[in-house]
Amino acid sequence: MRTTRTRPPTGLAVLALAIAASAIPLTSAPAARAAEPVVVLRSTFEHDTTDGWRARGGETVAPSTAAAHSGTGSLLAADRTQSWQGPARDLLDHVEKGRRYTLSVHVRLAAGEPAAQARLSVQRDAGGAAAYDQVVGATPVTADRWVELTGSYVLAHDVDRLSAYVETTGGTASLHIDDFTLSYVPAKPVQTDIPALxxxxxxxxxxxxxxxxxxxxxxxxxxxxxxxxxxxxxxxxxxxxxxxxxxxxxxxxxxxxxxxxxxxxxxxxxxxxxxxxxxxxxxxxxxxxxxxxxxxxxxxxxxxxxxxxxxxxxxxxxxxxxxxxxxxxxxxxxxxxxxxxxxxxxxxxxxxxxxxxxxxxxxxxxxxxxxxxxxxxxxxxxxxxxxxxxxxxxxxxxxxxxxxxxxxxxxxxxxxxxxxxxxxxxxxxxxxxxxxxxxxxxxxxxxxxxxxxxxxxxxxxxxxxxxxxxxxxxxxxxxxxxxxxxxxxxxxxxxxxxxxxxxxxxxxxxxxxxxxxxxxxxPSRIDPTPSPTVSPSPTGTGSPTPTPASCRVDYAVTGQWPGGFQATVRLTNTGDRPLTSWSLRWSFGDGQRITQLWNGTYRQTGPAVEVGNAAWNGRVGPGATADVGFLGTWTGTNGRPAAFDLDGARCTIG
The missing domain is CATH 3.20.20.80 (Glycosidases)
Incomplete structure (x- = not known):
């Protein structure tokens, strides 16, 4: 599964991100809820057990309470004399050919070991010959914290034996592993109602x-x-x-x-x-x-x-x-x-x-x-x-x-x-x-x-x-x-x-x-959504006014210094139905500019700001909240926005 390519020079690739202007409507469409993963194998190394893991060579693989990502135990691979030695787990009874699996394991070096690089791979054996497929490439690991290695794998060959293993790219440092999972998300059928490329x-x-x-x-x-x-x-x-x-x-x-x-x-x-x-x-x-x-x-x-x-x-x-x-x-x-x-x-x-x-x-x-x-x-x-x-x-x-x-x-x-x-x-x-x-x-x-x-x-x-x-x-x-x-x-x-x-x-x-x-x-079907429903202006001028929405927004500046500030925005669903995705809009009145935002995506054009949900916080149930935070710049004054609109409808302000 290894693919090695060269990367274009950084000087050519590093450019400021610019959102292209287009006549195509770019409003957010409701996100479909992802299927829950099915866990077919989990190893937590509690209760003084190796959970079926073994050594690949002459090293020692045994339960340990010296470090744990969760619970009280982990698995320690010690006495390694080759970088390829490390803990391995047989997977053949758990993996179906053609299905894409996610493999995840937490890795940490033993106390006192110098920094190294670890990787997660799969060995498949057939007809007396072994082949090796990299799942997660070389990743820096230390003795100070746990690092999660996560990657996907599809078994595409007939094999006699299949095993996952953790190794280092060099050196023979002792290492702990913990909380290994092998899972898959049930595959969606390939779409047959769209044109073939x-x-x-x-x-x-x-x-x-x-x-x-x-x-x-x-x-x-x-x-x-x-x-x-x-x-x-x-x-x-x-x-x-x-x-x-x-x-x-x-x-x-x-x-x-x-x-x-x-x-x-x-x-x-x-x-x-x-x-x-x-x-x-x-x-x-x-x-x-x-x-x-x-x-x-x-x-x-x-x-x-x-x-x-x-x-x-x-x-x-x-x-x-x-x-x-x-x-x-x-x-x-x-x-x-x-x-x-x-x-x-x-x-x-x-x-x-x-x-x-x-x-x-x-x-x-x-x-x-x-x-x-x-x-x-x-x-x-x-x-x-x-x-x-x-x-x-x-x-x-x-x-x-x-x-x-x-x-x-x-x-x-x-x-x-x-x-x-x-x-x-x-x-x-x-x-x-x-x-x-x-x-x-x-x-x-x-x-x-x-x-x-x-x-x-x-x-x-x-x-x-x-x-x-x-x-x-x-x-x-x-x-x-x-x-x-x-x-x-x-x-x-x-x-x-x-x-x-x-x-x-x-x-x-x-x-x-x-x-x-x-x-x-x-291109007319790039993420289309209908225009938000609006009511006629009560003044009769014809300019649209957002209809009331079942939402509340709490806006707070949590830190401020000359030229800069930090703020949070909390969206509360005050309705009786869950939001499956959301897009919140407001305008700054004093020339503020967002420079970095977390827990969401954003676009700012002049004073107008649009913030959308991240992958993990698009669903907001009745009474639940979603928070975003950001850093920004300001000059003169730093007033709070006067109004917030959720998907085209006005929210109350907390």
Missing amino acids: RDVLAGDFPIGAAIGAPQTVGEHATLLRRHFASVTPGNALKWDATQPTEGQYRFADADALVGFATDNGMAVRGHTLVWHQQTPAWVFADTTGAPLTPSAESRALVLNRLDRHIREVVGRYGDRIGTWDVANEVIDENQADGLRRSRWHELTGLDYLRTAFRVAREVAPTAKLYVNDYNTNVPAKRDKLYALVTRLRAEGVPVDGVGHQMHVNVDWPSIAETEAMIEKFVPLGVEQQITEMDVSIYTDSSQSYPAPPAELLRTQALRYRDLFGVYRRHADRITSVTVWGLADDDTWLDSVPVTRKDAPLLFDTGLQAKPAYWGIVD
Whole structure:
């Protein structure tokens, strides 16, 4: 399940969040109540028991009362001599193939241990061979506090044994674990009453998704078949997956994905033959394992290995794979010649690219061969890629197309930059594809939301709308668009550049269509709601006046200092029916500006403020309250708002 990608430079991605203006109504729609998770396994380590946990190696795993996240007990893994050693729990009797589970465990190092990084993984064994799937990546842990590791997992293979385990990325510190849960949320059926993406875009270009084995089983497979015309194996065709050891090829995972696509009439994009990451160390080592140094002999050895690898991998799939990302991320715009100083380049210069494309063409004469890169909308990188493709094609190297990854966010890049990216390569006469698109809800590494704010999902939808508008305008030049993932329940952005929940795709964690989906299919349906009911003005002027609502608002400034203040807003439901979501509006009369808000989402335009609920406080029962707090700025005076409206109706003020 591991996906490793590079992240666009921080300087390009860190932009101030701007909520795009639009003629499309952006009022909040009532949120559906989420299904309650079903817990199938829980370990609390009370009553002096290991709850079925065991050691993976020669370490000691035993109950402990030295630390506890809850209750009085935890499980201590001590006497570790390898970083992979740690507590493990068999799961085979609790897990069904094709169902997405959430695994959660609290981890803390033993007293006196230096800081480390822990991760949560799953080991699956079949036919005597073991495979390892990361659930939660490297996460800092200390002896001072508990850290929760939470991630999701789908068993997509037939196995003889399945176990979850906690380890460290290095070192052998003793560690405690506590309060492990294995749970799932009952899956919603895939929506069949909405248009299929592949049909909506059929007149423009095929739409594809990057996948792994979990996307080919259960409801994920149903969603994939319904909406997408092509697939890209996200990891299964990379060098470390297909030839981890010289001469020993592994194709089981790739065969399954290509077979799924073939059986369902879907095209396949092969990704990727040459990359500076996920290439085993042996490729650049001599027969003793020592790193190669630049020489004629090293050049010949590396190119020979590259030749054999491509013949084996590309030759295996023949015409079942019609497009290959032959070379991936070879540009470094900071170099004078624009070429990344990878080990490939260090040992062979440009010859690794010449060899890769020529051998791929020889083995698959009808396949389209691409060079693929990120940030191609940035002029410096775009121009260096243009120069490379021009040079290679002038030499007769068969570069058929340019792939634009388009790992972007809700605020970057601009539409003009994207349009210029496509138009730049038109004179070369090459094909162009969007190969790895996703739209992060984050614009810098400091942001983190427990659930995606509704306002950001709207902004994301508008971003998808506008970018696909560019692609459609250039449909005669773009031969396919691929999104990097199927749904938000499984995205590489959950762990890159930092661990946090992202929501970059068209379908949510429950496989339901998001506003982003409607941004492509029908922008008029981006989160629509009827206009609030209003009464005629009692003055007869025709200006609307909010009708009374069953709500009360208590507004309080809890701290104030020169130029700044902190305030709380408490919403009380005074009616006899629960609120399932809410949107509270007011206007500041003295020029105050909100700079940070918690327990909700907000938008401020001039003096007008709109605050919506967070994912966890949208439901407010009769007599119950919801609180938000914020920091703001002020000058002169800092008066309280004169009125508060709940979903268009006036609240009383406490």
